[in-house]
Amino acid sequence: MLTPHFATHLLYLHGFRSSPQSAKARQVAARVQAQHPGVTWWCPQLPPSPRAAIELLRQGVAAWPWATMAVVGSSLGGFYATWVAEHTGCKAVLLNPAVDPERDLARHIGEQTSWQNPKERFYFEPAFIGELQALTLHNQPPPERYRVLVAKGDEVLDWREMDTRYASAQPMLLEGGDHALSDFDAHIDGVFRFLDLLPATPPG
Numbered sequence: 466m467l468t469p470h471f472a473t474h475l476l477y478l479h480g481f482r483s484s485p486q487s488a489k490a491r492q493v494a495a496r497v498q499a500q501h502p503g504v505t506w507w508c509p510q511l512p513p514s515p516r517a518a519i520e521l522l523r524q525g526v527a528a529w530p531w532a533t534m535a536v537v538g539s540s541l542g543g544f545y546a547t548w549v550a551e552h553t554g555c556k557a558v559l560l561n562p563a564v565d566p567e568r569d570l571a572r573h574i575g576e577q578t579s580w581q582n583p584k585e586r587f588y589f590e591p592a593f594i595g596e597l598q599a600l601t602l603h604n605q606p607p608p609e610r611y612r613v614l615v616a617k618g619d620e621v622l623d624w625r626e627m628d629t630r631y632a633s634a635q636p637m638l639l640e641g642g643d644h645a646l647s648d649f650d651a652h653i654d655g656v657f658r659f660l661d662l663l664p665a666t667p668p669g
Contacts (some may be wrong), residue, residue: 471533473662560646561622561627561644575588575589637655639652
């Protein structure tokens with residue numbers, strides 16, 4: 466019999482122009498597969514349309530046990546992860562989460578390439594800005610369900626905005642660092658302790 470508090474399902478959401486092949490996504494996937502093989506893992510390639518992305522996620526977790534699922538999101542994926550966590554009540558880990566993507570991505574309208582594969586191209590449409598606005602939540606999330614990592618050295622997003630947006634979740638402010646959290650190795654253990662995933666051999 467499973468202990469109810471263990472997370473049995475984990476969703477990972479990548480950022481803008483990123484993919485499941487991002488460094489952090491692969492690090493988390495490797496840790497899950499090595500130490501938590503019984504956990505259901507899903508890291509989808511998110512479509513450019515925010516509305517389509519949320520619909521994909523909504524359908525993907527519809528049959529999941531919300532009481533024992535968790536989500537990790539980076540940058541724009543952190544914005545989506547907040548939406549998922551607020552609509553399911555699950556735990557969330559946010560890594561340099563986007564706070565105002567409709568403002569920040571307005572200058573990226575047009576053809577874009579993927580960070581991991583520059584040959585892959587997509588078009589970021591003007592209508593997507595309105596879709597982001599429609600998904601924006603303004604409530605302060607509860608600290609017991611959120612762990613927020615904010616790098617003060619983020620060169621893309623303002624760490625002060627992230628700190629203010631998620632103030633109630635008591636963000637962990639990291640001196641230096643960068644938007645990609647290149648030093649994620651130093652933080653992954655804490656992330657996994659918070660997620661409390663089902664261990665390979667459940668106790669008892």
